Amino acid sequence: MSDDNTQIRDAIKNAIDENRVILFMKGTPEQPACGFSARTVATLQALRTPFAAVDILPHPAIRQELSALSNWPTIPQLFVDGELVGGCDIVTEMYANGELAELVGVEQPADAPVEAAAAPQPGQSPPMQIQDRP
Amino acid sequence: MPSAKDIKRRIEHGIPDARADVEDLTGGGDHFRATVVSPAFAGRSRIEQHRMVYDVFGDEVGGPIHALSIKTHSEG
Numbered sequence: 001m002s003d004d005n006t007q008i009r010d011a012i013k014n015a016i017d018e019n020r021v022i023l024f025m026k027g028t029p030e031q032p033a034c035g036f037s038a039r040t041v042a043t044l045q046a047l048r049t050p051f052a053a054v055d056i057l058p059h060p061a062i063r064q065e066l067s068a069l070s071n072w073p074t075i076p077q078l079f080v081d082g083e084l085v086g087g088c089d090i091v092t093e094m095y096a097n098g099e100l101a102e103l104v105g106v107e108q109p110a111d112a113p114v115e116a117a118a119a120p121q122p123g124q125s126p127p128m129q130i131q132d133r134p
Numbered sequence: 135m136p137s138a139k140d141i142k143r144r145i146e147h148g149i150p151d152a153r154a155d156v157e158d159l160t161g162g163g164d165h166f167r168a169t170v171v172s173p174a175f176a177g178r179s180r181i182e183q184h185r186m187v188y189d190v191f192g193d194e195v196g197g198p199i200h201a202l203s204i205k206t207h208s209e210g
Contacts, residue, residue, distance in 0.1 A: 036201065063196075082183060086180065089205065090180055090184065
């Protein structure tokens with residue numbers, strides 16, 4: 001393994017350790033580059049939980065190292081408290097039955113089915129490695 | 135490109151006593167949705183159940199199979 005990959009793997013591990021809720025996705029929350037990532041972002045936004053987001057697209061090694069670390073082949077991947085929660089399907093299912101709200105420690109929105117969650121609006125933010133969303 | 139039938143067959147061969155319904159979401163042979171029922175899922179977390187389905191395909195998921203959306207149940 002190259003030094004670059006080791007560096008990327010360490011950066012991924014640190015990001016997971018340092019951010020209680022962190023989403024690895026294609027694109028950014030403002031400009032998701034894939035429908036599954038968009039849907040997962042919309043779900044987290046519907047919960048009104050703060051989350052960090054990492055765009056895996058800038059370098060193929062990010063995805064490679066992430067999947068090696070998590071033993072999960074697809075993107076997006078949501079981590080809470082350092083543990084892989086799952087991808088879009090699991091996040092959507094856990095949102096619908098209230099498990100996700102409980103896991104992240106927020107109130108389940110009474111009136112917000114995920115289909116109705118606001119679609120992310122295209123933004124002007126530059127590509128970024130890690131974004132903290134207060 | 136695999137068909138929905140291929141995906142179904144491989145899941146049913148790969149997981150003990152599994153029954154799978156598979157849909158090709160785009161018709162392009164690379165985005166699928168699978169609903170899988172198997173007694174082998176009993177007692178496993180949702181994430182372990184999904185991993186069992188992904189493991190049938192190894193590196194193909196995320197490669198030639200761009201997306202495999204999964205729903206798992208331990209009994210029908």
